[in-house]
Amino acid sequence: MTAARRPRTGRLSAAARGALADIGPIRDNPDYRRVWLGQSVSAIGQQMTAVAVAVQVWDLTGSTFATGLVGLFSLGPLIAFGLYGGAVADRVDRRKLGLIGSAGLAVVSAFLAAQALLGLGVVALLYAAVAVQAAFFALSSPARSSMIPRLVPRHQLPAANALNTISMNLGMTVGPMLGGILIGAYGVRAAYLVDTVAFGATLYAMWRLPAMRPLAADGGAADGGRADGGAADGGRADGGAADASGGERRRASVLDGLRFLRDQPNLRTSFLADLAAMIFGLPRALFPAIAVGFYGGGPGTVGLLVAAPAVGALAGALFSGWIGKVHRHGLAVLAAVCAWGLSIAAFGLVRELWLGLLLLAAAGCADTVSMIFRNTMMQVAAPDEMRGRLQGIFIVVVAGGPRLGDFESGTVASLWSPTVSVVTGGLACVAAVLLLAARRPAFLRYDARHPTP
Structure with a gap:
């Protein structure tokens, strides 16, 4: 009886494994693995900061209207710099743009931690920090997203996008929870400091990547330079990176x-x-x-x-x-x-x-x-x-x-x-x-x- 049940248990286990998210992109691609882990850690930290800013504005003003303005101050930069960041990402080395954006976000989090430690209590500074933070995020996000097809093979893109969704939603669920615990125990400065340190994971992941210039339709760099800094593409989703010294220069x-x-x-x-x-x-x-x-x-x-x-x-x-x-x-x-x-x-x-x-x-x-x-x-x-x-x-x-x-x-x-x-x-x-x-x-x-x- 027991022996007869074993194959059925194995089949069920295989079916259960098949239903879970495919971790192939993480397992098979070291660059993507580092980027995913860095993104996950940073997403949690950013959500902790979002909670901390709302709590600090409320503590300073006692106004729901003032707290609601936090979202308004982030919306404009998200739209303006999102469009601009997308155009820049199609013109420059996306790795460098991702590094600049992540470094800028880390600096903003460090500033928020400093103003909390110093007890400045100026709401206008918080609004300004949120706006700058949104600008850096929107400037670098298109570059980071555009790199994914260069990091995994085409057949793994759906799995990679599922993993990115897991990363994003982990930040949205775990981040506020941890932020609330930290803020309750040590104040908003603790959440800001943890967020600042968390950006180290993203900065390290971006630093380890090869250069990633946009590719033109013929597979070469869109700006006429090297597409990947000489690194072999290994059959990535965009078909590889080649030298295109004679490629047409385009204004993105x-x-x-x-x-x-x-x-x-x-x-x-x-x-x-x-x-x-x-x-x-x-x-x-x-x-x-x-x-x-x-x-x-x-x-x-x-x-x-x-x-x-x-x-x-x-x-x-x-x-x-x-x-x-x-x-x-x-x-x-x-x-x-x-x-x-x-x-x-x-x-x-x-x-x-x-x-x-x-x-x-x-x-x-x-x-x-x-x-x-x-x-x-x-x-x-x-x-x-x-x-x-x-x-x-x-x-x-x-x-x-x-x-x-x-x-x-x-x-x-x-x-x-x-x-x-x-x-x-x-x-x-x-x-x-x-x-x-x-x-x-x-x-x-x-x-x-x-x-x-």
């Missing part, structure tokens, strides 16, 4: 990126699908009202509502082993965004907290699936010399979309009710997805084995 501009996106229907559709999800299906501005009106809760309930999508997103990334087997990425993106919209619409109808949290977690899981496939499409279908600008536009979508969603959901709720706002928003997201599918049927047939932008 923001407008070039927007024009490229306009003329590439598959990539444009992936951006529009994400905007539909963020604008119509993200009722985060209503969470305080929902906590009271739906569940009779308070600030603790609001915290649970905010955390639930991140928990679902982390779970979706952890159990993403199946993603590498999917080739119809366009269909997967639209199906995931549709699942997001349906989950949000159902959330607006339930009045049991556990069920509402479960639906928000399901929405977060669907968002992770969509993000993995969208990032993979952008990294594979777009030429290397355009990836920085597309990543810059992506930052604008990520930063601006939720803010537009806050306005949309808040306006509808004020005209009717939170229930109407959440339900109609989720259904509008689904309708937008169906409209995109009808207007761009070729997107549904997009095959990662034969990528076309």
Whole structure:
């Protein structure tokens, strides 16, 4: 009897292993492994700093309006420098740009620690620090994201993007928790100091990378220099790095990126699908009202509502082993965004907290699936010399979309009710997805084995 059960147990174990995130990119690529670990540590530190800034502004002012201004001071630099950083990333050595951005972020965290240790208590300094911090992040983020296809083989890109999603959501969940513990025990200065030290991991990872100049369409450096500082590419996702001393010099501009996106229907559709999800299906501005009106809760309930999508997103990334087997990425993106919209619409109808949290977690899981496939499409279908600008536009979508969603959901709720706002928003997201599918049927047939932008 026991012997007969052993093979079945082995099969179940193999199936369980296959469901978990594929760690092949970390195992097989030392450069990517260092970058991923550095990014994970820094993401936790940055979220600790975000909590510390909000706590310090509240302690200094006692004003929710003043605390809310922290987000406003970061939004402008995120949009402006996101677009500019994408253009710069398509013109210079991305490794150096990543180093500069990470070093700048470390300096800002050190400044925040210094002002806390000195007890300056000047809110304007905190706002200025947040703005500079957002600028450095937006300037370097397109460069870091554009390097991923140069660090792993093409067939590992979906797995690498799933791992990046795990890193991001670990920061969003573990960072605030650790930040709260540290701040409660030692004050905001402790969170700032830990964040400053954490950037050492990212700086080390960037320092160890070879030079990474953008590649032109012919495989050479877009600016006419060496693409990789002489390092062998080893069959990376962009097909290798070659010398292109006679290559045409191009001025990488923001407008070039927007024009490229306009003329590439598959990539444009992936951006529009994400905007539909963020604008119509993200009722985060209503969470305080929902906590009271739906569940009779308070600030603790609001915290649970905010955390639930991140928990679902982390779970979706952890159990993403199946993603590498999917080739119809366009269909997967639209199906995931549709699942997001349906989950949000159902959330607006339930009045049991556990069920509402479960639906928000399901929405977060669907968002992770969509993000993995969208990032993979952008990294594979777009030429290397355009990836920085597309990543810059992506930052604008990520930063601006939720803010537009806050306005949309808040306006509808004020005209009717939170229930109407959440339900109609989720259904509008689904309708937008169906409209995109009808207007761009070729997107549904997009095959990662034969990528076309």
